[in-house]
Amino acid sequence: AIQRYIEDELSEFMIRNKDTVPERIEFTMNGDEVVLIAAPKDVDLIAN
Numbered sequence: 001a002i003q004r005y006i007e008d009e010l011s012e013f014m015i016r017n018k019d020t021v022p023e024r025i026e027f028t029m030n031g032d033e034v035v036l037i038a039a040p041k042d043v044d045l046i047a048n
Helices: 002-016 043-047
Strands: 024-030 033-039
Touching: 002 024, 002 033
Parallel strands: none
Antiparallel strands: 024 033
8 A cells, every 4th residue: 555655646746847857766754654855866976
């Protein structure tokens, strides 16, 4: 059920942000909420 919910949220997110879809999307659980975080594609360069 959780996977289905995440897929639905992800679809909505992609539709709303189709012009600026990030390379990578991370998601975390915040209580009962799934929070989607857009990760820039050059995040690995920043981390070093």
